[in-house]
Amino acid sequence: MSVPKTRWLTFLIFLFELPVVKSVTCPEPKKFGRAPPSECRQPMDPNLKPKTYLERWFTKEMFDEFFPKANQGWGLHECKPYSYESFILAARYFPEFGAGIRSGQPPYTARDLQRRDVAAFFAHVLAETGENDYRIYNSGISLKAADECFYRGGLYHYFEGGPKSKLFSTLRHGFAVKEAETCVEEGRYCASNPELDFWYPCDQPNIATKTNSTTYTGCYFGRGPLQLSWNYNYGQFQQYLHSENIDVDLLANPNLLITKMDPPLGFLSALWFYMSAQPPKPSMHDVMMGTWHSSEKNKRAECKGEDSEVPGGPGENRRIKAFRFFCEKLGVPVGLEHTLSCKGMIDGFDAIQQNLSWQPDWANMWKAEPCDCAPAPYPGTLPYFDPKLYREQAAKENDRNRLRCVFSIYRNPDIFRIDSKNSPCLNHTVKIRLSRYGPE
Ligand SMILES: *[C@@H]1O[C@H](CO)[C@@H](O)[C@H](O)[C@H]1NC(C)=O
Ligand SMILES: *[C@@H]1O[C@H](CO)[C@@H](O)[C@H](O)[C@H]1NC(C)=O
Ligand SMILES: *[C@@H]1O[C@H](CO)[C@@H](O)[C@H](O)[C@H]1NC(C)=O
Numbered sequence: 001m002s003v004p005k006t007r008w009l010t011f012l013i014f015l016f017e018l019p020v021v022k023s024v025t026c027p028e029p030k031k032f033g034r035a036p037p038s039e040c041r042q043p044m045d046p047n048l049k050p051k052t053y054l055e056r057w058f059t060k061e062m063f064d065e066f067f068p069k070a071n072q073g074w075g076l077h078e079c080k081p082y083s084y085e086s087f088i089l090a091a092r093y094f095p096e097f098g099a100g101i102r103s104g105q106p107p108y109t110a111r112d113l114q115r116r117d118v119a120a121f122f123a124h125v126l127a128e129t130g131e132n133d134y135r136i137y138n139s140g141i142s143l144k145a146a147d148e149c150f151y152r153g154g155l156y157h158y159f160e161g162g163p164k165s166k167l168f169s170t171l172r173h174g175f176a177v178k179e180a181e182t183c184v185e186e187g188r189y190c191a192s193n194p195e196l197d198f199w200y201p202c203d204q205p206n207i208a209t210k211t212n213s214t215t216y217t218g219c220y221f222g223r224g225p226l227q228l229s230w231n232y233n234y235g236q237f238q239q240y241l242h243s244e245n246i247d248v249d250l251l252a253n254p255n256l257l258i259t260k261m262d263p264p265l266g267f268l269s270a271l272w273f274y275m276s277a278q279p280p281k282p283s284m285h286d287v288m289m290g291t292w293h294s295s296e297k298n299k300r301a302e303c304k305g306e307d308s309e310v311p312g313g314p315g316e317n318r319r320i321k322a323f324r325f326f327c328e329k330l331g332v333p334v335g336l337e338h339t340l341s342c343k344g345m346i347d348g349f350d351a352i353q354q355n356l357s358w359q360p361d362w363a364n365m366w367k368a369e370p371c372d373c374a375p376a377p378y379p380g381t382l383p384y385f386d387p388k389l390y391r392e393q394a395a396k397e398n399d400r401n402r403l404r405c406v407f408s409i410y411r412n413p414d415i416f417r418i419d420s421k422n423s424p425c426l427n428h429t430v431k432i433r434l435s436r437y438g439p440e
Contacts, residue, residue: 024141024145024148024149026068026136026148026149026152027133027135027136027139027149029069029073029131029133029153029156030073031072031073031074032072032073032162032163032164032175033071033072033074033163033175033176033177034175034176035074036071036074036077036079036080037079040078040079041079041261041262042078042079042085042261043078043083043085043086043089043261043262043263043264044089044261044262044263045089045092045262045263046245046246046262046263047093047244047245047246047263049089049092049093050092051092052088052091052092052094052095052097052098052099053095053098053099053114054088054091054097054098054099054114054118055088055091057098057114057115058098058118060084063076063084063087064076064084065152065329066122066152066154066326066329067082067152067154067155068152069131069152069153069154069155069156070082070083070154070155070156071155071156071158072156072157072158072163072175073131073156076155081158081224081258081259081261081264081266081267082155082225082266082267083264085264086261086264086266086267087264087267089263089264089267090263090264090266090267090268090270090271091267091271093244093263093268093271093272094271094272094275094285096275096285096392097117097118097121097271097274097275097285098114098115098117098118099114099117100112100113100114100117100289107333108290108333108335111332112332112333113288113289113290115327115330115331115332116288116327116330116332116333116335117285117288117289118326118330119323119326119327119330119332120284120288120323120326121270121271121274121284122154122322122326123319123320123322123323123325123326124226124274124284124319125154125155125225125226125270126151126153126154126318126319126322126325126326127314127315127318127319127322128157128222128225128226128227129154129155129156129157129158129225129227130150130151130153130154130156130157130318130322131153131154131156131157132153132156132314133149133150133153134311136149136150137150137310137311143310146310146311147310147311147325150311151321151322151325151326154322155225158177158180158223158224158258158266159180159221159222159223159258160187160221160222160223160227160229161221163175165180165187165221166184166186167183167184167186167187167219167221168180168182168183168184168187169182169183169184169187169213169215169216170182177255177258177259178255180219180223180255180258181217181219181253181255182206182215182216182217182219183215183216183219183221184213184214184215184216185214185216187216187219187221188202188216188218188219188220188221189219189220189221189229189230189231190202190218190220190230190231191230191231191232194412194414194415195380195381195382195408195415196231196232196381198381198408198411198412198415199232199235199381199382199404199408200231200232200234200235200236200251200381201231201251202218202220202231202251203216203217203218203251203252203254204217204218205217205218217252218231218251218252218254219254219255220233220234220254223254223255223257223258223266223269224257224258224265224266224267224269224270225266225267225269225270226269226270226273226274228257228269228270228273231251232381233273234250234251234254234257235250235251237250237269237272237273238250238251240272240276241265241268242435243396243400246263247435248260248265250265257269275392276393277383277385277389277390277393278383279354279356279357279379279383279384279385279386279389279390280349280350280352280354280356281349282349282389282390283390283392286390286391291391292389293389303316303341303342303343303345304316304317304341305317305320305341305343306320306321306340306341316341316342320340320341323340352389353377354377354386354389355375355376355377355384355386356375356376356377356378356379356380356383356384357375357376357378357379357380357381357382357383357384358373358374358375358376358380358382358383358384358398358401358402358404358405359373359374359375359376359378359380359405359416360372360373360374360405360409360416360418360423361373361374364425365418365422365423365424365425366422366423366424366425367424367425368424368425368428369425369428370406370425370428370429370430371406371409371410371423371425371426371428371430372402372406372425373402373405373406373409382401382404382405383397383401384398384401385397385398403432406430406432407432407434409426410426410429410430413426
């Protein structure tokens, strides 16, 4: 008896696309904060970006299966920061995500690439926001069942340190999202130098008299699905949003990362971080697509790799195990074992000779021409994306960052310790259009 080939193919694809069947009863997660309201404002996209390829294969049922403990234990809900709807709206800003358009990266098919991309993103999400309930492994259920519960614990946390974060300044926890608006010193995550202070100034502290301790409003601790942290990451994300016509003062109100739903900034920040290179680090997406070409030398990086015990520790181990989990659920190969840990990495990211940031063009500062900026081989606040190494951001972002750099020379030459005596280029002015987020 012969079955037509095409029918088999359809059948197989159908099998893979079936939502994952939950057969395990997991321990109830602890619930913090309020239950989702019955009526609320839905996440929306002011830019009305078109649907992406991701939506053709990645369904709400799949998302709900993967994240039953989202939103501090209450489960997925449109009114809460973490939901399928928010995820999909945010992904419309990055149509290449989960789309695997570049096939021809053997041994992976385009379908493999699409799913591996999403599996990698979720693996990081699990490591950053997982419930991490180790008791699951001692609750008497089988190891396989415990894994099913453990790796479905992602998107549980909003904030670094969880609902009872020690970084909050409030002493009595009401488990309200508002509490994350202020923090103690350790929660500031404020990096400072003249260039950073110019571009990404941290919000200034308030003095709280009642507690007799300093309470800060510029709190750039981890928030959202990938726990965006530090003023320079919040600031760069804010600049990215501006380039998409979304003006939000995240440096003054970093908690908007979790509360703003138009567009949903939590998922948008996470996808932005996943899709963006930060030289010399390529984007995680490019690594998954095989479009990052590392150099030939073989240097073993300092990486911990995967633990042999279950579930093992946080960090790289958690990400690798979670990646295996999501790849299995999505029916795609995890790939070669040695590529899972950075132990097997051919070369450190910093081993590739490249220019990393925009700096004053020192070769021209003495000339009777306006000051300019040029790529330089050391890191700085305004990244330079070598077009040979970074595909997407290079063109647009380099133009913007060069202008930003020139703007900062004229606005605040002290940053670079220059004046019109040592740098006569300052005597020749330039016109750069400005917004409060920097040059256009
Ligand atoms: C308040 O803080 C100041 C300065 O750190 C300290 O000298 C003072 O003892 C504190 N007062 C109380 C009541 O804790
Ligand atoms: C870095 O940029 C300078 C110009 O500022 C250029 O001359 C040099 O070739 C670049 N180096 C690399 C490794 O691309
Ligand atoms: C630039 O202007 C300053 C005064 O603003 C002056 O002292 C200096 O000589 C000028 N430099 C040149 C090269 O013209």
